[in-house]
Amino acid sequence: MPRIPVMINGLPGNVASTLIPHLLADETFFLVPASLTGPGTHIKTFHNDHFSFDLIRPSERDSRIKALLSEYEGLIAIDYTHPSAVNTNAIFYAAQGIPFVMGTTGGDRDALLKTVSDSAICAVIAPNMAKQIVGFQAMMAYAASNFPGLFEGYSLRIQESHQAGKADTSGTAKAMVSHFNALGIPFTVDGIEMERDPEEQKKTWRIPAEHIQGHAWHTYTLSSPDDSVCFRFTHNINGRDIYAKGTLDAVRFLKRRMNETCRGRVFSMIDVLGG
Numbered sequence: 001m002p003r004i005p006v007m008i009n010g011l012p013g014n015v016a017s018t019l020i021p022h023l024l025a026d027e028t029f030f031l032v033p034a035s036l037t038g039p040g041t042h043i044k045t046f047h048n049d050h051f052s053f054d055l056i057r058p059s060e061r062d063s064r065i066k067a068l069l070s071e072y073e074g075l076i077a078i079d080y081t082h083p084s085a086v087n088t089n090a091i092f093y094a095a096q097g098i099p100f101v102m103g104t105t106g107g108d109r110d111a112l113l114k115t116v117s118d119s120a121i122c123a124v125i126a127p128n129m130a131k132q133i134v135g136f137q138a139m140m141a142y143a144a145s146n147f148p149g150l151f152e153g154y155s156l157r158i159q160e161s162h163q164a165g166k167a168d169t170s171g172t173a174k175a176m177v178s179h180f181n182a183l184g185i186p187f188t189v190d191g192i193e194m195e196r197d198p199e200e201q202k203k204t205w206r207i208p209a210e211h212i213q214g215h216a217w218h219t220y221t222l223s224s225p226d227d228s229v230c231f232r233f234t235h236n237i238n239g240r241d242i243y244a245k246g247t248l249d250a251v252r253f254l255k256r257r258m259n260e261t262c263r264g265r266v267f268s269m270i271d272v273l274g275g
């Protein structure tokens with residue numbers, strides 16, 4: 001089987017950089033030596049221990065993409081960029097016929113789905129690529145559709161802590177809100193409590209010092225009206241390696257769907273888990 005050419009967009013960002021060794025170590029993939037980067041990035045190349053990438057700013061991408069697409073036929077993009085870039089990047093991929101895995105959170109999610117469904121490509125879009133968290137999301141989706149109103153009357157607290165540089169409220173936490181709504185709890189995403197203060201993260205949350213710059217801690221607490229019952233769901237991720245495996249699975253999944261001539265479809269990570 002020929003290798004799948006993969007373009008990691010969002011270098012030199014944190015998650016995009018974390019993916020490099022995982023892609024290089026897997027013989028399914030061929031790493032494209034170029035990456036879409038932000039308008040404020042002034043370096044022209046990004047090197048890590050084993051590889052060097054041309055960084056392409058938004059103003060340059062239209063003139064650069066044709067050559068890349070003819071050299072790396074069947075290219076699939078992985079996007080870990082910035083919430084402000086989600087929609088413009090998706091429009092770019094769709095216009096260029098590039099199937100993509102969108103890990104980036106934020107933006108206008110309805111418009112994002114429409115961009116893909118109106119296009120000739122498919123995409124995997126998910127605010128969390130960590131397979132075990134996706135499994136938890138699938139359990140919540142199952143409960144929401146099979147036991148509507150199960151937690152009626154309960155109150156809900158959603159707390160999340162991420163590195164100070166994170167631009168938006170956790171996309172994972174936001175996605176969970178709809179499941180809790182279906183379970184009978186009126187809650188809006190404005191109610192999500194965000195922690196971005198490194199001092200609080202160390203003192204109150206007890207997040208290890210070495211992960212203050214890269215962590216994703218989430219807790220969902222449900223309390224009965226008289227406080228006699230409490231349910232608490234917690235997933236605490238240190239570092240970013242956990243996202244790599246799911247992302248690579250998503251690329252493989254997407255390649256299979258495109259080979260089956262599937263077009264204009266959006267898949268979630270729950271679809272990817274199911275194969």
Ligand SMILES: NC(=O)C1=CN([C@@H]2O[C@H](COP(=O)(O)OP(=O)(O)OC[C@H]3O[C@@H](n4cnc5c(N)ncnc54)[C@H](OP(=O)(O)O)[C@@H]3O)[C@@H](O)[C@H]2O)C=CC1
Nearest residue numbers: 012013014015036037038041081082085103105127128129
């Ligand atoms: N789905 C998942 O499992 C996960 C999703 N995420 C999400 O991924 C995204 C990236 O996270 P993280 O790596 O920590 O963020 P970083 O800020 O570390 O990296 C983002 C990178 O994207 C670049 N960028 C900005 N605008 C554009 C653009 N228009 N086109 C291409 N690149 C651009 C930035 O450049 P510059 O600095 O110049 O702006 C930066 O290099 C976030 O939305 C985060 O929530 C994170 C972890 C897991």
Ligand SMILES: O=C(O)C1=N[C@H](C(=O)O)C[C@H](O)C1
Nearest residue numbers: 105127166170171172173216
């Ligand atoms: O920015 C991050 O770091 C993460 N972003 C995603 C989110 O917004 O939910 C996934 C994970 O929480 C890490």
